[in-house]
Amino acid sequence: MMVTGILKRGEYFDSVSLMLIAKKISELEIGLDSAAVMGTPENKSMLQTSGLLTDELQNAGDMDLMIAYKCNSQNESDLISKKINEFLKKSDNTNKSSGSLNPSSLESAIKILPDANLAMISVAGKYAGDEAMKALQNGLNVMLFSDNVSIEKEIELKKFAKEKGLFVMGPDCGTAIINGVPLAFANVVNRGNIGLVAASGTGLQEVSCLISNSGCGISQAIGTGGRDVKKEIGGIMFLEGIKALAEDKNTEVILLVSKPPADEVIIKIIELVNKIEKPVVGVFLNASIDLLKQSKINIAKTLEEGALLAVTLSRGENIEKVYNDLESQYSKLQTLAEKESAKLNKTQKYVRALFSGGTFCDETQMFFQNMSEEVFSNTPVGKVKKLKDVWKSEKHTIIDLGDDEFTVGKPHPMIDYSTRNKRILAEANDLETAVILLDIVLGYGSNMNPLTDIIPVIKEVKKLTSQQKRYIPIICSVTGTEEDPQNRTTVAAALKAEGVLIMESNAAASKLAKFIIEKKR
Amino acid sequence: MNKLFESELKVINIGLKSFKETLDEQKVSSAQVDWKPPLISDTLMLDVIRKNSDKIETANKEAVKRILNSKPFLVGMEKAIDVIPGMEKNLLLHAGPPVTWDKMCGPMKGAVIGALIYEGFAKTYDEAEKVAASGEIEFSPCHEHATVGPMAGIVSPSMPVFILENEEFGNKAFCTMNEGLGKVLRYGAYDESVIERLRWMENVLYPSLKKAIEKIGKIDLKNIIAQALHMGDEVHNRNRAATSLLYRTLAPEIVNQNEKENAISVLNFINSNDHFFLNLSMGVSKVSLDAARNIENSSIVVVMARNGTEFGIQLSGTGDKWFTGVSPIPEALYFTGYTKDDANPDIGDSSITETNGLGGFAIAASPAIVQFVGGSANDAVNYTLKMYEITAAENNIYKIPYLNFRGTPTGIDVIKVIEKNILPFIDTGVAHKNAGIGQIGAGVLEAPADPFKNAFIGFANQLKNN
Numbered sequence: 001m002m003v004t005g006i007l008k009r010g011e012y013f014d015s016v017s018l019m020l021i022a023k024k025i026s027e028l029e030i031g032l033d034s035a036a037v038m039g040t041p042e043n044k045s046m047l048q049t050s051g052l053l054t055d056e057l058q059n060a061g062d063m064d065l066m067i068a069y070k071c072n073s074q075n076e077s078d079l080i081s082k083k084i085n086e087f088l089k090k091s092d093n094t095n096k097s098s099g100s101l102n103p104s105s106l107e108s109a110i111k112i113l114p115d116a117n118l119a120m121i122s123v124a125g126k127y128a129g130d131e132a133m134k135a136l137q138n139g140l141n142v143m144l145f146s147d148n149v150s151i152e153k154e155i156e157l158k159k160f161a162k163e164k165g166l167f168v169m170g171p172d173c174g175t176a177i178i179n180g181v182p183l184a185f186a187n188v189v190n191r192g193n194i195g196l197v198a199a200s201g202t203g204l205q206e207v208s209c210l211i212s213n214s215g216c217g218i219s220q221a222i223g224t225g226g227r228d229v230k231k232e233i234g235g236i237m238f239l240e241g242i243k244a245l246a247e248d249k250n251t252e253v254i255l256l257v258s259k260p261p262a263d264e265v266i267i268k269i270i271e272l273v274n275k276i277e278k279p280v281v282g283v284f285l286n287a288s289i290d291l292l293k294q295s296k297i298n299i300a301k302t303l304e305e306g307a308l309l310a311v312t313l314s315r316g317e318n319i320e321k322v323y324n325d326l327e328s329q330y331s332k333l334q335t336l337a338e339k340e341s342a343k344l345n346k347t348q349k350y351v352r353a354l355f356s357g358g359t360f361c362d363e364t365q366m367f368f369q370n371m372s373e374e375v376f377s378n379t380p381v382g383k384v385k386k387l388k389d390v391w392k393s394e395k396h397t398i399i400d401l402g403d404d405e406f407t408v409g410k411p412h413p414m415i416d417y418s419t420r421n422k423r424i425l426a427e428a429n430d431l432e433t434a435v436i437l438l439d440i441v442l443g444y445g446s447n448m449n450p451l452t453d454i455i456p457v458i459k460e461v462k463k464l465t466s467q468q469k470r471y472i473p474i475i476c477s478v479t480g481t482e483e484d485p486q487n488r489t490t491v492a493a494a495l496k497a498e499g500v501l502i503m504e505s506n507a508a509a510s511k512l513a514k515f516i517i518e519k520k521r
Numbered sequence: 522m523n524k525l526f527e528s529e530l531k532v533i534n535i536g537l538k539s540f541k542e543t544l545d546e547q548k549v550s551s552a553q554v555d556w557k558p559p560l561i562s563d564t565l566m567l568d569v570i571r572k573n574s575d576k577i578e579t580a581n582k583e584a585v586k587r588i589l590n591s592k593p594f595l596v597g598m599e600k601a602i603d604v605i606p607g608m609e610k611n612l613l614l615h616a617g618p619p620v621t622w623d624k625m626c627g628p629m630k631g632a633v634i635g636a637l638i639y640e641g642f643a644k645t646y647d648e649a650e651k652v653a654a655s656g657e658i659e660f661s662p663c664h665e666h667a668t669v670g671p672m673a674g675i676v677s678p679s680m681p682v683f684i685l686e687n688e689e690f691g692n693k694a695f696c697t698m699n700e701g702l703g704k705v706l707r708y709g710a711y712d713e714s715v716i717e718r719l720r721w722m723e724n725v726l727y728p729s730l731k732k733a734i735e736k737i738g739k740i741d742l743k744n745i746i747a748q749a750l751h752m753g754d755e756v757h758n759r760n761r762a763a764t765s766l767l768y769r770t771l772a773p774e775i776v777n778q779n780e781k782e783n784a785i786s787v788l789n790f791i792n793s794n795d796h797f798f799l800n801l802s803m804g805v806s807k808v809s810l811d812a813a814r815n816i817e818n819s820s821i822v823v824v825m826a827r828n829g830t831e832f833g834i835q836l837s838g839t840g841d842k843w844f845t846g847v848s849p850i851p852e853a854l855y856f857t858g859y860t861k862d863d864a865n866p867d868i869g870d871s872s873i874t875e876t877n878g879l880g881g882f883a884i885a886a887s888p889a890i891v892q893f894v895g896g897s898a899n900d901a902v903n904y905t906l907k908m909y910e911i912t913a914a915e916n917n918i919y920k921i922p923y924l925n926f927r928g929t930p931t932g933i934d935v936i937k938v939i940e941k942n943i944l945p946f947i948d949t950g951v952a953h954k955n956a957g958i959g960q961i962g963a964g965v966l967e968a969p970a971d972p973f974k975n976a977f978i979g980f981a982n983q984l985k986n987n
Binding site: 062101102103104105106108110116117119121122123126127131140145146165166167178179181182184220240244444445 | 523531536540552553554558909
C-alpha cells in the first residue's frame with residue numbers, strides 16, 4: 001500500500017467543490033482512502049490521524065489545496081492523479097460567466113465562443129483595420145463590412161491573411177454567403193454546387209438570386225471588396241477565393257463577378273483559372289474582353305448571362321442553351337417595348353435610372369454606351385459623362401444612390417427609400433422622362449418593408465401623370481428569393497398590380513428601357 | 522488551406538447589432554462585441570505598444586503573479602512615527618497624489634486641522650490653519666510611505682497604525698484604525714468629539730488591540746477577505762462580514778489581555794462599526810500591490826488614489842511617477858438633506874481595493890449593496906463582468922459565489938483600459954465639500970479617463986526611449 005499526496009499551491013476551492021472532488025475519488029473505487037482539503041492546521045492534523053499526511057503536505061498553508069489518497073500501486077496512483085486533475089479542471093470556473101453582459105472586445109468574445117471562425121466587423125473604418133488584424137492574429141477569418149479603411153491597411157491585412165490561410169472579405173464587403181449562411185446584406189438562396197467570388201456586392205446578390213431562382217444553388221459566395229482587384233491590392237483575396245473554391249468539394253462551377261480588374265490582376269486570374277479543372281464563368285462588367293479571350297474563362301457580358309452560364313454548366317448542359325434563351329428573351333422584350341413606347345408622347349425622350357445597387361448602375365451604363373443622346377451618371381463608366389449636379393438629371397441619367405454624396409448621415413438606399421422616392425417624383429414631373437428604371441434589393445440587411453415604402457410613390461406618379469394625360473413606364477428588377485424575409489413573389493406581385501413592369505434581372509430591365517427609347521425614335 | 526468551409530460557421534460580430542440578430546434568426550452561433558473606440562487612437566503610440574507587446578506581456582504576468590502570490594498578514598501595531606518609513610514629527614500623510622495646502626479640498630483641510638490639533642501643533646481652527654500654511658508642516662502622499670488612508674487619509678506622527686506584512690515578499694504596509702461613521706476626521710470633521718475619539722483610540726483601543734494581536738501572533742487577512750466575499754462583502758463599501766470575522770478572531774484575546782472595562786468598550790467599538798475592517802482591506806491591497814512595483818515594461822496599475830482635488834494612478838513599470846486628472850464627483854445616494862451640490866470630488870486611498878480586484882471589481886459578490894449601482898443584482902454582476910475586460914488576471918483566492926466562484930478581476934492593465942475604453946469602476950463614500958461636516962452619502966463612480974490616458978502616454982514614451 002502507498003500514500004500519494006498532491007499539493008496545489010495557492011489554489012483555493014470552496015469546501016463544497018472539495019467534497020465533490022473527494023466523492024469523485026471514492027467513486028473511482030481504486031483508492032482505499034482519500035481526502036481533498038485546504039491546508040489549514042486542523043485539516044493537516046485530520047490527515048495525520050488518517051495516515052494521509054505526506055512529507056510534502058506538511059508544508060501546506062491555509063491557501064494551498066491538499067489532496068491525498070491511499071492505493072495499491074504506482075499505476076493506480078497515476079490513474080487517480082490523472083482523474084483528479086480532470087475533476088479540478090472541471091471545478092475551475094475561470095472565464096465562465098453567468099451574467100448577461102456582452103463582451104467588450106474580440107479577445108473576450110473568443111473566450112465565450114472559443115471555436116469562432118469568422119469575425120464580422122462593421123465599426124468605423126479608422127478602427128476597423130486594427131480589429132481585423134486582431135481577428136486574424138487569433139486565427140479568425142474576417143468579413144470587413146466597414147469602408148474607409150486605408151489601402152495600406154488593406155494590403156497589410158490581406159498579405160497577413162494569405163500567409164495564415166485565412167480570408168479577408170472586404171473592406172467595404174457588403175455581402176457574402178458562407179456555409180449556407182447569408183452574411184450582412186445577403187439573400188436566402190439554395191445551397192448547391194456553384195461557388196462565387198465577387199468584388200461587387202450587388203453583383204453577388206444578383207447572380208446568387210438568379211441562380212437560386214432557377215433551381216440551382218450556391219456552395220459558397222466570397223466577397224472581396226471592390227478594391228481587391230485593383231492594381232495596388234493585386235487581387236490577393238480574389239485569387240485566394242478562386243483557389244479555395246477550386247479545392248472545395250461542394251463546388252463544381254466557379255462564377256467570378258467584378259468590375260474590370262486591373263490588367264495585371266486579369267493576367268493572374270487567367271493563369272490561375274487555366275490550372276483549374278472546374279468550369280469557370282466570369283462577369284467583368286465593362287471590361288475590355290481582349291485579354292480574357294485567351295483564357296478558358298466563359299465570359300459573360302451581364303450578371304444575368306453569368307448566372308445562366310453557371311446554371312447551365314452546373315447542370316452539365318450545353319451553353320448554347322443560354323444564348324438561345326437570351327435570344328428569345330430579346331424578342332419578347334422588343335415586343336413589350338413596342339407596346340410601351342406607343343403610349344409615350346413626343347416630349348418623352350430619356351431614361352432615368354435610379355439605383356440602390358451600385359453594380360446595377362455600372363451594368364446599365366454598359367447598355368447605354370452608344371446612345372445618340374448624351375448619357376450622364378454620378379459614377380460614370382466608359383463614354384458616360386459625369387453629372388454636373390448629382391441632384392438634377394440631364395438627358396439620359398443613370399444614378400447610384402448608394403454613392404457617398406447621397407448617403408451622408410443617412411442609411412443606405414437599400415434600407416431607406418426616402419431619397420430615391422423624392423427623386424422618382426422629380427423625374428415623373430420632368431416632361432422629358434420616358435422611362436423610370438429602378439431596382440429593389442431584398443434579403444437580410446435590406447429594407448424589411450419595401451412595399452410600404454415604395455407603393456405610395458408609385459401611386460403618386462400614376463396619379464400625377466394620368467392627370468396630365470401622360471404615361472411613364474416604370475421598370476423594376478427585384479433581386480431576391482422566395483426564402484428572403486420579404487419574399488420576392490409578394491413584392492413583385494404587389495408592384496405589378498400597380499402597373500410596374502417587373503423584370504427578372506437588371507440586365508433585362510435595362511434592355512427593356514433601352515428598347516423603349518429606341519422604338520420611340 | 523482554409524478550414525472555414527469544412528467547419529460550422531461561428532461568428533463574432535463587432536459593430537452593427539442587426540447582423541447579429543440576422544445570425545440569431547438563422548440559428549448560427551455568434552457573439553456580439555459591445556465595441557467602443559479606444560481612448561487614444563494615436564497610431565504611433567499604439568505601434569510602440571504593439572511592437573513591445575511580448576515584453577509587456579511577460580512583465581505583466583510577473584506583476585500579476587506577485588499580486589496574486591502576496592500573503593498579507595496583520596502582524597502588529599505601533600505609533601506611526603516609530604514604523605512608517607520617512608515619517609517625521611512635522612509630517613502629515615494624506616490620501617491620493619501629492620497636493621499642497623492651498624490646493625487641498627475642504628474635507629482634507631478639515632482633517633489636517635484636526636490632526637494638527639490632535640498633535641498639539643495648534644489649539645483652535647484659526648491657529649491650525651496658520652500652522653498648516655506656514656510651511657513648518659510638510660505634506661506627503663500616504664502611498665509614498667507604504668501607507669494608505671481612507672477619505673482624507675490623514676496620518677499624523679502620534680497616530681497608532683496597523684502593521685501588515687507580505688510574507689511572500691517581505692514588504693510591509695501601514696494603516697490607521699477606522700474611526701467609525703458620523704463626524705470623523707477622515708471626512709474632514711475636526712471638532713472636540715473627533716479629537717476626543719482619536720485620543721481614546723490612542724489610549725484605549727490601540728494598546729488593547731496591540732496586546733491581542735501580539736498574543737495571537739499574526740492574522741491571515743487574505744483568508745478573512747476570501748471568506749467575506751462569500752458572505753456578501755466586497756470589502757470597500759461593505760465590510761460587515763470581514764469586520765465580524767476579524768472580531769471573532771480578536772475577541773478572545775481582547776478579553777484575555779485587558780481589563781474588563783476596556784475590553785467591553787473596545788469590543789463595542791468594533792462591533793458598532795461595520796467599516797472597521799475597511800482600513801485593513803486597504804492595507805492588504807497596498808501590501809500586495811507594492812510587491813508588484815517597479816517591474817520594467819509592466820503596464821499594470823499599482824495605485825489608484827484620490828486627494829479630493831485630483832485622481833492619480835501609478836504603474837508598475839513607471840516607478841514613482843504619478844499620472845493625474847481632475848477628480849470627479851461620484852454618483853451617489855445622499856443622506857437626507859444633502860444633494861450632489863454638497864458633494865466633494867472623489868477622495869481617498871480606498872480605491873486601492875479596486876486596484877487589487879476588490880471593491881467595485883468584486884461587487885457581484887455583494888448583492889446587499891446593489892442600491893448603490895442601480896438597484897438590481899444583475900447590474901452589480903455586469904459591473905464585475907466588465908472589469909474582466911481591463912484586468913490581466915482572475916484572482917486565485919478572492920472568488921465570487923454567484924459567478925460560479927470565478928476569481929475577481931485583478932490587475933488593471935492601462936493598455937486594456939485605453940484600447941477598450943472601459944474605465945475602472947469604484948465604490949466610494951462621499952464627503953461634504955466643506956470641512957467639518959463629514960459623510961453625506963455613498964455611491965459609485967467610473968474613474969476619470971485623464972489619469973489613464975496620461976499614464977498610457979507616459980508608458981508608451983518610456984518604451985520608445987528605452
